[in-house]
Structure formats: C-alpha cells, structure tokens
Amino acid sequence: MNEKARQLDLLNRTMRDLDRDLNVSFEFFPPNSESMETTLWNSIERLAPLKPKFVSVTYGAGSGTRDRTHGVIKRIQKDTGLIAAPHLTCIDASRDELIDIAKDYWQSGIRHIVALRGDLPQSGKKPDMYANDLVELLKGVADFDISVAAYPEAHPESPNAQSDLVNLKKKIDAGANRAITQFFFDIDSYLRFRDRCVGVGIEVDIIPGILPVSNFATLKRFAGMTNVHVPEWMGKMYEGLDDDPTTRNLVGANIAMEQVKILRSEGVDDFHFYTLNRSELTYAICHTLGVRP
Structure with missing residues (x-):
C-alpha cells in the first residue's frame, strides 16, 4: 500500500469510528479537606454535562474514608442525576458489614457497584474474602450492576499473567457485568489481554482505564x-x-487522545477516565473526541 492509499484508509477508518457512539465514565476519590471537596464538586459539575454512563468513587481502607465515599456517592445520586457507582472492598470488613452496606446502597437507589478486593493490610494477613466472593455476596443481596478490576499487565501480586486471568474469570462467573482495566500506555498489552479474555470465555466488556498524565514523576511512582x-x-x-x-x-491530553483514537480503531467504544478529581484534562480530551453536552 502506497503512502497516499495508506492515508486514505486511515481517514476512512477514522470517519467510521466517529460514526459510533463513544461512551465514557469517570472516577473520583473522596476529598479529605475543604479545598479538595470544592475541587471535587467543581469537577463533577464540569463533567456531568458529558453524560457519562456512570461516575465511580474510590473506597479506601478505614471507616473514615469509607464514610466519605458513602457521603459523596449519595450526594451525587441525589443532586446531579448521574449514575453513582461506589467502590466497595472486602478487606477489613465482615460479610455482615458488607451486606448492610449493600442493602443501604440499594435502599438509597444505588444500583451500580465497583467490587474490589482492596489493598492487603500491613499485617500481611490472608484475606477472608476476595473480589469474586464480594461479587457473589452483592448479587445475593440484590441485582446490582457490578464492575470489577482487570489488569492488562497483570496484578502486581499475581504469580503470573495466567493466574491473573483465572481470577478475572472467577469474578465474571460470579456475576460481574464488566471489567475496568488498570491504566496503561502500551496499547498492544491491552489488545493481547482482550484476546486472551475471549480465549478463556470472558465475554463481558473490558473497558480501558485512561489516565491523563499531568505529572510524569507522580505517574512513575x-x-x-x-x-x-x-x-x-x-x-x-x-x-x-x-x-x-x-x-x-x-x-x-495528546497521549490520552491518541490512546482513545487507536483503541476506537480496534472496536473499543467505552472508556473509563481516572480524573484524579481534576476536570480540565478529561473534559478537553472528551470534547476533542466528540463527547459533547
């Protein structure tokens, strides 16, 4: 294929991609200061007109962070009209506590949960539950729409990539509706991972997690x-x-937009943005890619 034909083919594929809807979701974290709370709500207000499929809020260990997550989620649900999806982890919580939290969310109108194992405690104690157990527990409480985590380059604690894939399969088989990946920059690693998921019978969407990078030193950490x-x-x-x-x-912004464009050419239409509670980069990226109010 000569250069002119290659460019024409690329243009045709780009136009076909633009004809498909691009769906987005956003992740936030609960603020721990008054100024951070202002930043969070300004960001949610800025991104809400883009009509995300849902917005998730992270959930750290310890009751203080968990209470902040609950508060943010319920306010999003009540005041914005957005679909709020709390993260929920099974580390440092009993089954009864998790059931109570799930029931409270359901009664509050929350229907979507991001189910995670969570970070291991400092003691190194083996968890009583894993993410697949949490998915099963949630489905036993109510018919939640459940997202789980996926790792194109394998979870750092996994002995190998195959073991990691087996764990993802367990979460899907337990009732998860989709998987959201850890952020990545190697497109091929995502595409290979997606193919491997299909190979083991994982048929749900594997949604790419996109991290717009403003601080490279922080990214490296x-x-x-x-x-x-x-x-x-x-x-x-x-x-x-x-x-x-x-x-x-x-x-x-340019790196993130190129990621999305390449993945769109590979048939991906849903993207989850890790906003770090900042709206500027994510809004600019979505706007440029055609996600408009």
Whole structure:
C-alpha cells in the first residue's frame, strides 16, 4: 500500500469510528479537606454535562474514608442525576458489614457497584474474602450492576499473567457485568489481554482505564506500585517540563487522545477516565473526541 492509499484508509477508518457512539465514565476519590471537596464538586459539575454512563468513587481502607465515599456517592445520586457507582472492598470488613452496606446502597437507589478486593493490610494477613466472593455476596443481596478490576499487565501480586486471568474469570462467573482495566500506555498489552479474555470465555466488556498524565514523576511512582509499563517515549515527551505544567497538560491530553483514537480503531467504544478529581484534562480530551453536552 502506497503512502497516499495508506492515508486514505486511515481517514476512512477514522470517519467510521466517529460514526459510533463513544461512551465514557469517570472516577473520583473522596476529598479529605475543604479545598479538595470544592475541587471535587467543581469537577463533577464540569463533567456531568458529558453524560457519562456512570461516575465511580474510590473506597479506601478505614471507616473514615469509607464514610466519605458513602457521603459523596449519595450526594451525587441525589443532586446531579448521574449514575453513582461506589467502590466497595472486602478487606477489613465482615460479610455482615458488607451486606448492610449493600442493602443501604440499594435502599438509597444505588444500583451500580465497583467490587474490589482492596489493598492487603500491613499485617500481611490472608484475606477472608476476595473480589469474586464480594461479587457473589452483592448479587445475593440484590441485582446490582457490578464492575470489577482487570489488569492488562497483570496484578502486581499475581504469580503470573495466567493466574491473573483465572481470577478475572472467577469474578465474571460470579456475576460481574464488566471489567475496568488498570491504566496503561502500551496499547498492544491491552489488545493481547482482550484476546486472551475471549480465549478463556470472558465475554463481558473490558473497558480501558485512561489516565491523563499531568505529572510524569507522580505517574512513575504510581506505575511502580501497580506493575504498569511506562514506555521510554513517554519519558522523552515530558523531558524539560518539570516547571511547565501548561505544556505537561497538553502532552498528557495528546497521549490520552491518541490512546482513545487507536483503541476506537480496534472496536473499543467505552472508556473509563481516572480524573484524579481534576476536570480540565478529561473534559478537553472528551470534547476533542466528540463527547459533547
């Protein structure tokens, strides 16, 4: 194929992609200060007109963080008209406590939950429950719409990629409706993972998690903890920008948009954005990709 024909083919594929609906969802975390709370609600207000399929709120260990999650979720549900999806973990909570939380959510009109095992306690004690057990428990309480986590590059605690895939299959078989991936930057790793999911009989959507990067140093720390490969070319794109947040934002937005465009060409239509409670980058990316109020 010559260059002119290649460019025409790329244009045709891009136009076909634009004819399909692009669906988005957003993740937030509960604030721990008055200023962060203001930032959170400003971000939710800014992103709400984009009509996300749902917005999720993370859920940390400890009752204080959990209470903040509950409060944010219920306010989103009550005041915004958005579908609110709390994260729920089974670490440091008994089955009875989890059942009570699930019943309270259902009675409050919450129908979508992101079910996770959660971070292991410092003691290293083996968990009494895992994410597949939590999915089964939730389905036993009510017919929740359940999302679970997936790891294209394998969970950092997994002995190997196959074991990680088996664990995902257990969560789907327990009743999960979709999987949302850890953020990634290697497109091929996601596509290979998606193919492997199909190969073991996982038929739900594997929604890519997209992280718009504004601070490369912070990203490197996140990636080191989560077993995410950061390509060398990304580091080069952020070189010399330590004191230039405006340009860093432009670089981060461009990388995220290219990810979405390539994945769209591979048939992906749903994307989950890790907003870090900031709306600017996510809104700009979605707007440019055609997600409009």
